[in-house]
Amino acid sequence: DxxxxxxxxxxxxxxxxxxxxxxxxxxxHNSLFWYRQTMMRGLELLIYFxxxxxxxxxxxxxxxxxxxxPNASFSTLKIQPSEPRDSAVYLCAxxxxxxxxxxxxxxxxxxxxxx
Amino acid sequence: SQQGEEDPQALSIQEGENATMNCSYKTSIxxxxxxxxxxxxxxxxxxxxxxxxxxKHSGRLRVTLDTSxxxxxxxxxxxxxxxxASYFCAGTMDSSYxxxxxxxxxxxxxP
Numbered sequence: 733d734x735x736x737x738x739x740x741x742x743x744x745x746x747x748x749x750x751x752x753x754x755x756x757x758x759x760x761h762n763s764l765f766w767y768r769q770t771m772m773r774g775l776e777l778l779i780y781f782x783x784x785x786x787x788x789x790x791x792x793x794x795x796x797x798x799x800x801x802p803n804a805s806f807s808t809l810k811i812q813p814s815e816p817r818d819s820a821v822y823l824c825a826x827x828x829x830x831x832x833x834x835x836x837x838x839x840x841x842x843x844x845x846x847x
Numbered sequence: 848s849q850q851g852e853e854d855p856q857a858l859s860i861q862e863g864e865n866a867t868m869n870c871s872y873k874t875s876i877x878x879x880x881x882x883x884x885x886x887x888x889x890x891x892x893x894x895x896x897x898x899x900x901x902x903k904h905s906g907r908l909r910v911t912l913d914t915s916x917x918x919x920x921x922x923x924x925x926x927x928x929x930x931x932a933s934y935f936c937a938g939t940m941d942s943s944y945x946x947x948x949x950x951x952x953x954x955x956x957x958p
Contacts (some may be wrong), residue, residue: 763944765946774948774950774951777945780944788945825889834944835880835892836890836946837892838882838891840888840889841889843887
């Protein structure tokens with residue numbers, strides 16, 4: 733298995749532009765998570781999906797952020813408009829929910845820089 | 848909003864020595880997991896310990912869990928330069944499947 737795939741790996745954009753991050757979870761996994769990682773705030777859960785349905789989006793910082801999971805093999809995280817404070821590493825993870833004990837498998841992340 | 852706090856924040860040891868990292872958390876957990884992150888990479892799951900377990904081993908890793916003290920430790924024995932990474936503890940609470948991560952320990956193993 734190729735593992736969790738994220739694209740792009742690096743993104744540099746200017747303030748005000750729309751940014752779309754993509755994630756392909758491991759085949760057969762039914763949960764997907766988006767995290768943001770910064771030096772100041774560490775790892776923050778933004779949103780997670782189960783069976784393609786958003787279960788908890790309480791970590792999404794504001795309306796500029798949105799996430800979708802149109803099918804079991806694809807998810808996007810969109811920032812519109814982007815701001816310099818959105819600069820971070822965005823990690824996607826997937827897992828298979830099983831009796832409450834689950835391991836999350838992470839992608840390599842997208843390093844976003846907003847100028 | 849982090850659930851876990853790791854101690855120390857940074858650790859530098861010589862290759863061959865043991866490395867011990869501690870994690871304390873605030874609320875009851877279902878399980879506690881440890882992850883490793885190499886620079887510029889995603890997180891890799893190392894080991895999971897359930898709330899009814901006290902100790903678990905995996906290769907050179909030993910994890911303990913003390914639910915009365917709300918703390919866990921990760922011991923890496925006979926460290927190698929390749930163990931250089933950041934290590935995070937993470938727990939799930941109640942019936943939620945969300946992982947709440949600690950702030951991490953940066954481990955440097957000097958050759």
